[in-house]
Amino acid sequence: MYQYDAIDQQLVEERVAQFRDQTRRYLNNELSEQEFLPLRLQNGLYVQRYAPMLRVAIPYGMLSSTQLRTLADIGRRYDKGYGHFSTRQNLQFNWPTLESVPDILAELAEVQMHAVQTSGNCIRNTTTDQYAGVISDEIVDPRPYCELIRQWSTFHPEFAFLPRKFKIAVNATESADRAATQVHDIGLHIKKNDAGEIGFKVIVGGGLGRTPMVGVTISEFVAREDLLTYLDAIIRVYNQNGRRDNKYKARIKILVKALGIEAFRKLVDAEWEHLRGKESTVPMSEFDRLQNFFTEPAYKTLDDQPTSVAEKLSNSPGFARWYERNTFAHKKAGYRIVTLTLKKNGQAPGDATSDQMDKAADLADKYSFGELRVSHEQNLVLADVQQDQLIELWEAAKESGFATPTLGLLTDMICCPGGDFCALANAKSIPIAKQIQDTFEDLDYLYDIGEVDLNISGCMNACGHHHVGNIGILGVDKKGEEFYQISMGGASGHDASIGKILGPSFAQDEIGSVMKRIIDLYVDQRTEEERFIDTFRRIGIKPFKEAAYAKAN
Amino acid sequence: MQKLIKDGAIVENQYSVIKEADLAVSENSIVPMQQWLDNSDSVAGLWIEAGEGIEALENKDLSQLQVIAVNFPAFADGRGFSYGRLVRERLGFKGEVRAIGNFIPDQLGYLLRCGFNSFDFEQEVNLEKALELHKPFSIAYQGDVADPRPIFLRRG
Numbered sequence: 001m002y003q004y005d006a007i008d009q010q011l012v013e014e015r016v017a018q019f020r021d022q023t024r025r026y027l028n029n030e031l032s033e034q035e036f037l038p039l040r041l042q043n044g045l046y047v048q049r050y051a052p053m054l055r056v057a058i059p060y061g062m063l064s065s066t067q068l069r070t071l072a073d074i075g076r077r078y079d080k081g082y083g084h085f086s087t088r089q090n091l092q093f094n095w096p097t098l099e100s101v102p103d104i105l106a107e108l109a110e111v112q113m114h115a116v117q118t119s120g121n122c123i124r125n126t127t128t129d130q131y132a133g134v135i136s137d138e139i140v141d142p143r144p145y146c147e148l149i150r151q152w153s154t155f156h157p158e159f160a161f162l163p164r165k166f167k168i169a170v171n172a173t174e175s176a177d178r179a180a181t182q183v184h185d186i187g188l189h190i191k192k193n194d195a196g197e198i199g200f201k202v203i204v205g206g207g208l209g210r211t212p213m214v215g216v217t218i219s220e221f222v223a224r225e226d227l228l229t230y231l232d233a234i235i236r237v238y239n240q241n242g243r244r245d246n247k248y249k250a251r252i253k254i255l256v257k258a259l260g261i262e263a264f265r266k267l268v269d270a271e272w273e274h275l276r277g278k279e280s281t282v283p284m285s286e287f288d289r290l291q292n293f294f295t296e297p298a299y300k301t302l303d304d305q306p307t308s309v310a311e312k313l314s315n316s317p318g319f320a321r322w323y324e325r326n327t328f329a330h331k332k333a334g335y336r337i338v339t340l341t342l343k344k345n346g347q348a349p350g351d352a353t354s355d356q357m358d359k360a361a362d363l364a365d366k367y368s369f370g371e372l373r374v375s376h377e378q379n380l381v382l383a384d385v386q387q388d389q390l391i392e393l394w395e396a397a398k399e400s401g402f403a404t405p406t407l408g409l410l411t412d413m414i415c416c417p418g419g420d421f422c423a424l425a426n427a428k429s430i431p432i433a434k435q436i437q438d439t440f441e442d443l444d445y446l447y448d449i450g451e452v453d454l455n456i457s458g459c460m461n462a463c464g465h466h467h468v469g470n471i472g473i474l475g476v477d478k479k480g481e482e483f484y485q486i487s488m489g490g491a492s493g494h495d496a497s498i499g500k501i502l503g504p505s506f507a508q509d510e511i512g513s514v515m516k517r518i519i520d521l522y523v524d525q526r527t528e529e530e531r532f533i534d535t536f537r538r539i540g541i542k543p544f545k546e547a548a549y550a551k552a553n
Numbered sequence: 554m555q556k557l558i559k560d561g562a563i564v565e566n567q568y569s570v571i572k573e574a575d576l577a578v579s580e581n582s583i584v585p586m587q588q589w590l591d592n593s594d595s596v597a598g599l600w601i602e603a604g605e606g607i608e609a610l611e612n613k614d615l616s617q618l619q620v621i622a623v624n625f626p627a628f629a630d631g632r633g634f635s636y637g638r639l640v641r642e643r644l645g646f647k648g649e650v651r652a653i654g655n656f657i658p659d660q661l662g663y664l665l666r667c668g669f670n671s672f673d674f675e676q677e678v679n680l681e682k683a684l685e686l687h688k689p690f691s692i693a694y695q696g697d698v699a700d701p702r703p704i705f706l707r708r709g
Contacts, residue, residue: 007692007708018689022659030682035657038629121629151694151704157666158638161631228703239635240606274643279701286705 001062001371002147002293004112011154012109015116019043020102027099042160044090044118045101046423053421054093054101055118056108060128060146060170061089061374065361068372070111072357078104082353085342087414087465088167089127089374090118094421116154121162121250123153123235128170129178130375133294134383136331139190140198142172144290145224148282152228159235163242164250166235167207174494179376182206182215182496183468185252186234191221199223204234204264205256208462212498213253216261218268224287228280233272237264297369297384302334306388321443322394322405327385336387338368340380340402341412345437347401348430349415349456350378359400367393377414379407410452410519411437414465418458418475419482425458427475427482432456432511439512440519449519452532453492468492470533471518472499473511482508488518488544489536502545514548521547556680558661559649559671561687563680566673568597568620570653583622583651586610593617600624600653603632607639615646623669625654634667641668641698658683662690668698 004012019039026036040046044055056071063071071091075083078100084092096104108114117124126149133141149168153159159166169179172190181187187203199221206215222230238252241259256264313320328337340360343349352360360380364372367389368382375381380402385393397403406412413436416422418429433456440446455469459476466472472487483505490499506514519532521544526535536544557566568581574588582596589599590609598620601607615621621640623633633652640646651671652664658678665687674683696703 005708007704011690011692011694014690031659035628035659039659121631154694155663155690156695157663157693157697158634159631160663161629161634161660163631236635240632244630244632279696279706280703283705289705289708 001064001143002059002290008151009109009112012112012114012116015043015114015155016102016105016109019105023098023102038120038161041120042117042122043101043105044115045098046119047098051095052098052101054096054104054115055086056091056093056113056115057118057125058089058091058113058374059150060126060132060143061130062143063372063374064111065364065370065372067111067113068357068361068364070107070113072354072361074104074107075354075357081355082351083357084348084417085350085352085374085378085380087350087376087378087416087463088125089130089376090125091374092417094417119165120160121164121166122160123156123162123166123168126150126153126168126170127179127184127376129172129176130373130379130381131178131328131337131383132172132373134330134332134335134337135173136329137175138173138331139192140172141291141294142170142190143294144287145188145190145200145227146170147290147293148227148286149231152231152280158232159239162235162239163244164247164252166238166252168231177493177496180465180468180492180496182494183208183212183465183492184215186231187215188227193221193223197223200227202230202234205253205261206496207251207253208465208467209251210248210460210462211251211254212462212467213257214496214498215253216256218261218265225282225284226276228282229275229278230268230272232275232280233268236271237267241267299332299335299384300386302332302386302388304333304387306334309387309390312391318405319391319394321447322397322403323390325405325407325409326403327390330384332384334387336385336390338382338385338390338393338397339375339407340382340397340400341404341407342379342402343406343412343437344401344404345411345441346434348417348420349413349433352380356400356402359396360402363393363396363400363402377407377412379412405443406446408451408453409446410440410449410454411446412454414453414455414469416457416463418456418464422458422463424461425475426460426477427458427484427508429456429458429464429473429475431508432473432475432484435508435512436515439516449523450531452519453490455490465492466490467498468496469499470536471515476505478505484508484511486514486518486548488541489533491533500541502541502548517547517550518544555674555677557651557671557673558680558684558687561684563684570600570622570673583620583653598622598648598651600651601633601636601640602626603630603636607636607644610640610644615644615648618646618648620649620651620671621646622651622653622673625652625656627655628657628660634663637664637667637669638698642701658686661687666693666697666699 203215419425457464487499600622
């Protein structure tokens with residue numbers, strides 16, 4: 001993975017000093033609440049329901065075991081012994097004190113980490129596929145490009161006070177889009193043109209929140225050397241023309257929609273003409289430099305499916321389940337990608353205790369070259385596991401609560417921290433997740449249901465991406481009581497779509513039984529090959545609506 | 554009148570910003586952009602309001618202007634950062650580029666990189682302390698007005 005040089009290190013250290021001074025001035029009343037707000041936000045610090053929340057950047061989800069141990073240690077000493085992995089591959093601490101944040105940042109800087117631009121109206125952490133670099137059908141490894149974007153966006157002098165937050169995601173494979181790029185402000189799809197040159201299809205104006213939209217293509221191909229000037233052009237147009245009078249209409253999607261993609265593209269092209277070919281054009285030497293950080297580890301020459309694994313698959317249903325759901329094909333023979341799920345019943349989705357983080361770091365050291373990735377679905381990934389070590393790893397993962405074999409299934413939910421922690425939330429989301437986990441506890445049943453994306457958000461800000469869940473649950477406030485609106489038909493991959501609202505919202509204690517009726521209808525209606533979303537697309541929302549609102553009789 | 558920061562020093566303010574068109578102007582006035590476009594008689598400079606953009610100044614002779622100011626209606630309104638760069642990089646303006654309005658001292662680092670070299674705070678600000686915040690970082694990843702080369706052209 002990327003390693004800081006003296007320049008990168010100096011920059012994060014100067015940031016720590018800057019934020020330490022800003023915090024000191026705020027505590028001395030030299031900075032007003034209002035002035036401190038954007039400054040702390042640009043450093044990932046929210047003031048939440050009970051305590052500040054600090055969001056630590058995990059650039060494109062890559063973590064070393066050393067970094068994860070530092071996060072575990074910080075969780076133990078400054079928080080309550082745990083952290084929450086977010087859908088944008090970051091980690092959130094829910095209980096640090098404001099006074100301690102500069103010290104936390106200093107400790108993060110020692111392991112090449114920071115919290116720069118993890119919130120605020122600026123360019124956020126760039127995200128990508130958690131399987132980057134280890135799958136066979138990837139066009140090229142997206143991570144060097146993510147690092148290029150990370151550096152370009154970090155302390156960009158012109159774009160620190162945009163109309164609203166700005167999120168970029170990168171995808172590099174045609175078979176899947178695990179980074180939900182089409183619901184980002186900018187989605188980049190790495191591709192090769194007919195001449196074999198690397199570039200990007202650029203999608204703009206996707207996003208969730210109050211007005212969910214799937215992005216539209218602004219350019220079919222931007223050559224990789226032109227990436228930064230093209231991004232500068234888009235964001236410069238947005239910075240000048242995006243709405244600033246209403247924060248719910250301030251995202252770039254609203255501007256693109258209002259102007260229409262043709263007119264928006266024209267503005268961007270006019271701006272790009274001035275920038276294209278100038279100094280920010282990326283030279284080959286920089287691509288080479290960045291690529292050198294993402295070379296292959298020392299893989300052994302191995303065969304696929306060693307006898308021990310084949311035997312275990314046939315005589316241990318537990319192992320077979322875990323293998324089927326939680327592991328994924330690797331580009332190298334004899335290796336497998338393993339997801340350590342953070343979706344154990346009883347634990348909030350995406351949460352990991354400090355002990356679990358230490359354990360995951362140990363597993364990474366032992367089985368996966370000391371590196372991990374955080375996934376958009378809020379799990380941890382060991383990308384390079386030898387197949388002949390899978391059984392051992394499975395046993396160890398079970399012990400630490402990482403082996404719930406439900407990846408991609410109904411209970412592998414995306415879920416925001418919700419009203420238990422977040423000051424913005426209208427309703428709690430964690431108890432809803434728990435209710436659903438309890439309702440669908442039976443593994444055979446879960447397997448029979450098959451793949452369903454279930455996403456839960458505690459408010460319209462949609463941190464739990466409810467709009468793009470095959471089933472989405474949104475917490476709403478009705479006269480001081482927590483209710484839940486269900487939407488269906490959303491998707492976040494290449495077939496991205498925004499879900500449709502089923503109807504009036506449900507009381508909290510109804511959710512489990514409503515979900516059961518929805519799933520029962522699917523099981524009843526599906527054809528052999530259909531996933532949940534396929535059946536939904538075929539039969540439409542009406543039967544689901546009838547099922548969901550049918551009174552128990 | 555509050556002093557201002559210019560080229561890294563605290564100095565007297567030699568210009569006055571004419572907030573509304575048609576007020577009496579002098580050669581020390583910074584007038585609204587539209588007023589200058591209508592009548593480019595001898596004034597010190599013009600100021601750009603957020604939302605106006607710089608297009609109207611393209612292909613205009615700016616050489617008589619000593620200063621172009623950019624107003625920040627609120628510090629969170631970042632349009633002026635783009636305007637500063639465009640005034641320098643697109644219009645090639647070599648004179649003083651001044652931030653006026655409600656920006657805050659903690660934004661000075663970014664403003665400098667976007668081509669501003671003078672800072673006239675609307676609110677009362679301790680300028681000595683603000684000056685300390687002038688340059689929070691000694692290096693930058695991106696090219697900027699001071700040095701158009703991104704880090705990849707400067708790494709050893």
